[in-house]
Amino acid sequence: MKNINFRQQVLPHIIAVLAFFTISILFFNPLFFGNKTLDQHDITQWKGSAQELEKFREATGEEGLWTNSMFSGMPAYLVNVRWSDGIVTGIKKVAALFLPHPVWNIYLAFLSFYILLLAFKVRPYLAIGGALAFGLSSFLIIGLAAGHNARIGAIAMMPLVLAGIHITFTRNRILGFGVTTTAVALELRENHLQITYYLILMIAVYGVVMLIDAIKKQELNSFLKNTALLILAAIIALGTFFGKFWATYEYSKYSMRGESELTATVEAGENSSGLKKDYAFQYSYGILEPMTLLIPDFYGGASSHFLVQDEDSEVLKALQRTGDPQAANQLARYTSAYWGNQPLTAPYYAGAIICLLFVIGLLFADKKYIVWLTIIAALGIVFSWGDSFKAFNYFMFDYFPGYNKFRSVTFALIMTLVAMPLLGFIGLERLLEQGINKATQKKLFIALGTTGGLCLLVVVFAGMASFEKEGESQLPIWFLNALQEDRESLMRGDALRSLGFILAAFFVIFLHLKKKLSFGIVAGLLSLFILVDIWVIDRRYFNEDNYKRERDNSFFALTDADKEIKRDEDLSYRVYNLQGAWNEARTSYHHMSLGGYHGAKLRRYQDLYDYCLQNETGELIKSLQAGNRDLSSFGVINMLNAKYLTFGPAKNNIIKNPEALGNAWFVSSVERVNSPDDELTTTCKINTRNRAVIDVSKFNVPESINYDSAASIELTDYQPNRLEYDSESNTDGLAVFSEIYYPKGWTATIDGSEVEILRANYVLRALQVPKGKHTIVFKFEPEAYFVGNKVTLAFSVLLLLVFLGSLGWTIKKQL
Template identity: 40%
Template sequence: MMTKIKANRNIFIGFGIILLFILISFTYFSPQLEGKQLDAHDLSTFRGGAKELSDHRAETGEEALWTNSMFGGMPSFLLSTKYPGNLIAKVQSAIEVVPRPARYLILMFSLFFVLTLLLKVNLWVSAVGAIAYGMFSFFFVIIDSGHMTKAHTLTYMALVVGGVLLAYKRNAFWGSLLAAFSLSWMLSANHPQMTYYAGIMVIIIGLTYLVAAIKEKTLPAFLKASALLVVAALLAVGTNFSRLSTTYEYGKYSMRGESELTPQDDNQTSGLDKSYILDYSYDLGEAMTAFIPRFKGGGMAEPLGEESEVYQFFAKNQGKAQARQISQNLPLYWGTQPISSAPFYYGAVLCFLFVLGLFVLKGKDKWWIVAVVVVSFLLSLGKNLGFLSHFMVDYFPFYNKFRDVKNIIVIQQFAMALMGVLAVKEIYLNRENQKELLNKLKYSWFIVGGLALVFALLPGLAGDFRTPSDLRLVQAGWPEQLMEALRADRRMVLRTDAFKTFLFVSIAAGVIWLYLKQKIKATYALLIWALLIFVDLWPVNKRYLNNDDFVAARKAEVPFTPSVADQEILKDKSLEYRVLNLSVSPFNDASTSYFHHSIGGYHGAKMKRYQELIEFEISPEIQTLGSRLQQVSTQADMDAVFDGLGVLNMLNTKYVIYNPKAAPLFNAQALGNAWFVKDIKLVQNADEEIAALEGFDPTAEAIVDERFSDAISLVSFSPGNQPVIELKEYQPNYLKYEATVGEGTPLAVFSEIYYPKGWNAYLDGQLVEHVRANYVLRAMPVPQGIHEIEFKFEPQSYVIGNRISLASSLILILALLAVGFVEIKKKTKNEEETSGEA
């Protein structure tokens, strides 16, 4: 009876703690209570790139799976696609009534809380540990950038690990089911890189428990749990098979795939280039930002105010108003990354408790945590530990598909937070070993507090506070005196933050000392820790994500306003054409995609061949166009600006936005939706294919790889023939043309991006083969007569994938019901036996 009362009491407290998490989340994101939404760069670009897909879904209720709104055309699998076969993902819709990003912070707190409860940690210790974990500044920085899929994926990491540990520690069936469901949700959140890093952590856990099982002679139990976990992983993958299969299929043709061009050096891999993968790497100093937030200055637009040396310089030379404006956005960052918006700070208390855990924690959980911290730290160094990073890129499966390798610190922070919670649990359970614990506490304080104090007193040990990017400031006219003031401010923020870290560590250590000396109750100790976490992390996070980042819902949902040029272009009711916007960075812009079909766009996984076309042909042609426009003095000059720009013309670049406040430039030489050529130039490989685009005339010839020679063997050209082709119907995933051919079988070239895994061509309703032409476009022979030509996007990976996802979802649901039935039956039997004995 007493056990049941205690259990009910704990359930009541647990729900109360969840309500506390909700309160904290909405307090931080208080503008959401006013109906406002986050105004983040990547959210706006997502809405821009997905506009055509969203409109098609709203109008037809169907998924387009392809968009022509950016980069000439690309699959939507990594942009905005719904997968109806995944029934497990639909469970998440129950919590979607809570708006994001508050929803994600609630999940971060709550699911880490569940993990620690599975490890039998005290409710209140679990609550404080969850707060320390959830307030990780990385989480707030990525939300500020609009990386919502990354944030969403991270929320499930704790539950995945909880399932794995439960399977190994107590109940293989329930643990495996929890792992299956949580991994399924994590995969459906759709950030493969974060899931990949979580997978590395799970592998480390498995290897650690394997070694322990061999030592403890419990290998059969380990193998049983591992087998069930493998089945759980397969079911989780199966529920997401539709998403994963389409992503994997497209990945081969995206920037993450291998190029067909001959590598110029060892920088190229079967995925991304090594320099691109490792560009954003930590150095040893930057890793210290986990402990001292502005060890490397912070971000590239740090607010300081009137206490800064830069403020004093400008106040003296240009007045207080100018000084106040500049000192709110100081380029304090002096690390080795190309850019940094903010440091990834774990919290002083968390770092201290992690070190304390190294002393007080024993057993396999300690060692897998240590291994995760070490491995993630070494991999986060990227190019600064080149031999390891190059080994991983070259030999570790799929590692070369992801960039920004420092992001692996998410599993480091997770492991350190868990170590801290387990350390507090250990202290609570071992109060009788007071002398030993006090010594370990002293050593931890000396290490962590002493390190912070050293940098507080001697900040120059961190470096000279210079960075190569300072050259841009010098070039912008900053005198040496001002640069010295900037370096002084960098030194000042390091010293200030180091003193704060020392203070927080000392208070946290003092609270444990008071508890061990029985001068303070555990409840008060936990309250002080929670207060320390908030006082420490809340201001740091608010520096980078605050109320100013929220705007009215209407502005967030409609992020772009059409310019004068946009409005003029929108008057053109032609079925399809493309726009080049030179008033922005064309290939880092989604505003154009919001209104038009764009030559450019914004996406990290554009098609590989299109990226190569940008590098080899489109960018040079844009430079030529820009130079010509600067020299225009007559109408004849204007009419000639598009001469010889074969690639832009074949991409049907009908309009160019040069000045958004004026009418766009009209390109009369754009070739339209489709045309017939007079000749074919066969080439042997991709190198010859892209080289042949230099200065070619797309109206006269088509460049075709010889691997397609059989498909165009029936092509014949008649000198007197003037075939005609016209686009009659357009949808993102469907195109219908009417072609009239008088003689022969000429080759029609379509100004549409070639993608072999889904686009099917039909001639008068019959499936026919089409080929790739001009490196990225489609082409097909058209026989004599009047014909209807259709292109339909019908990727079988999506169709079959959804069937497998549905089947896997049903199996997983049935497994849950079966295990639940067996457990209930077992419990009923035990209760009957107990009742009979009584």
């Protein structure tokens, strides 16, 4: 048995874990000591989206798999489905020391990055500072404030995946294999494919760099063995995610991330696969905006920070001097501190000290790591520019696999925010190992001059910036001058602040090199400086305002309008909120809704909105405002069974729509078309009560159909994944259902015999129903869930064996 030096080999890790645990609790202290919960916008909206599925699960113990509560119906895979990945979740809970959600993601980000730095041979006490810089990065904290828990959870695992890969290549294959398998499974568990996509890019560049290094060292065989082992790790990890992956991949082809069937989109110059450019690049950094990595308020700070709220702001003083309260209130809307081009934002701040260390890394780290991490850092910035750098990003959007599936390209900065502290602490470790001499001293002063000098330049020349947001040139000159003065003050103040932290870190490092400070003191002071620097900036965007009382559920409280609608005893009908239906899920909490809140709705439903429903809604609002209550001409709204229209919380803010077509109806004629374009444009024009549009190039329907005006079809039983109807007709007929057509997983039977589900009116279902009395049943039983879930469970068990086996083997080797 080997002797273990507790003080050197064990104690530092205990201190690190205790530090991460304590800081996680202190940062989120109202969750632990104030009986509060986080008020996260996206999570609040998610609760509305998931309510139907939660209630169904509580009542039956089953998964709904499909929700009718938003966008008239869609698969629930990306809303609320529980998979058989409890083993992976259990590993995460244990690793996070059972901290509550979402605090556990920040703790795991600390721990994950700490392990990554250890893998690159950074000493534990030094690695603590790097872990704090990554885990408290404003990128993660702002994401939590918005409710992007899955994104932050996936990000927290990125360093651990990289650590496992690096351990496999450079230190211990078996341990590396176990870490990689577990880390990838934990990362995939979050089901945030955009972050996974960026992680794959980082791994790919790492692989190329290591391949070149292996060829130079004539170690190609070893490289190939390690690569094969990592591929096996990825396969096992992917198996634990197999059900989710299958379902998500299958759904993506029919969602907004999939290929458009409309030729009009292609003719307009858009890529037919994936998102549209204006949507994908809506959130793009300006060319100089990455300066916020060094100076958080370089572009004014958060868009939600209105300078009129600051007592000492010049813009407030200017408005007070007007003597016109009405004009002042109107102009107050234009006092956002942020003057970039993004609609809503807050700056992603790496930390002033991290910027200094990054330059040190460029000067002192091993060449192969410099190449890898510089490429990654640069890619993150270039991607974040989006349509500010169209030549590159539009090319990537059109031709690079997978790039056009994601929006919010500023998320790509996570690659930069991983690369900067990693290279920085690798470089710092190498600098401290080399000690002081003329060469290292010169390089150290270059790092200071680069970062500190840049801050100083901003302080001196800040007045040369325009500080003017697009569209603000029409504002009164006296008001614009005050606004620009405040923004300039913010930039200059944060530049001085960053300069101060850079100088403090520089002198601590320099004094250690001169043997004036011990290593322990240097590591402790750097960690403290980093913590204070980033913590204070985080508090600008994440503070007491982000919490609410734990039992506060007022957002979903029933309004008088809700109560009135709920008096309706019909099994299923829809509500159309005319006040922003397409960006809210409160309606979905209580009712079936035409709208909703989700970033990956069905593409055909989005097409219907873009080309038809949007215009029809505008005409509807105009008609109602003119006092016209005849709703018979709004064919698309009526075919979606919008029985109630709402425009406020009061009882008299609802309109019952007598023209809503109900759950199902027989039509008297069919418009036969041969393309999706014709299918959509015809749907927008016809009287949907009597006629249906069917693409006969995809579905077979008779040349003519019979129609019995006395025929009836009625919904008799409703569940999210099962619908039952009774029909009666004296002739064969075509029935249209106000349910969204989805080609995977839905089956239909008439009296127990399966029949083909047709697509009608671009988005709805239809059936050819024989004459007589019949029972019609729709069931949603997707193989992606029922088969995929079994595969997930099997691989989860295998993962547990790999995790315990590799851990046990490593411990045995150490003893």
